[in-house]
Amino acid sequence: MRWSPGKRSGNLRDRRASTGGGGIPLPGKLGGGLGTIIVIIVALLVGTGGDGGSTGSGGGALGEILEQLGGPTVPAATDDALDADAPDPERRQVDFVSFVLDDVQGVWREQFRRSGEQYRDATLELFRGRTSTACGTGTSDTGPFYCPPDQGVYIDLGFFRELSDRFGAPGDFAQAYVIAHEIGHHVQNLLGIDEQVRARSEREPDRENDLSIRQELQADCFAGVWGHAAYTRELLESGDLEEGLAAAESVGDDRIQEAAGADVNPETWTHGSAAQRQTWFRRGYDSGDPERCDTFSADL
């Protein structure tokens, strides 16, 4: 992809240091609401560990409190996790995630605007190992995931190494596809699709897997819609589409989650065949039109 490093998204939450290694239990988004605010304030006062970890950085935790209270957002000191002076070996990688996050959400903001809707940004948290979310404890074993109640995407950068080495899907656009897929789930959440699928699954439990597959394939198609927008702005290089298609093929949850024992289960784990995932990513990519992503009435 064509992109320039050096910028950090205001929606990026860098918790790599505060979540790594285990040991100290994390204060975090345990239940949302007031409890969370109190936990964050405590962390701020104590000035150690967890979400409010780096004292003096100013924006991060305080910004979050203000966000929760609905007040103005303090510009995020996103790198809350690392000593600013220490070299960060993953800096370029984090910059890339940040770039893709903003680019994907920019495309959706425009899509929503065109249909008279308002887009609300998701956040993206980088963590190591395990982290607390409104969906419970998230672990790297599950792969990247989206948690609807806190509208957050959660990624352990180790997944991208696995994507390349274990799943055989290397390349920056493969990573971009993964991020765009997760933001696709956020779009489904904003559009109420998420909720409809859940309600319908409750009414018709024997359709649960089928509905899950359709929801996942739609997220793939939405990722493709972004890919199209990236293509039209000449952000893609030769080989990028192939990287995306290879990634779509490789990230069936059956393969990602062979490592078991995950607490968070924000998505059901039926994602469709490799061929289906490629087909729907491609449909979004070729058309650039979210209306072509109606996986719920299509013959799969």
Ligand SMILES: [Zn+2]
């Ligand atoms: Zn998914």
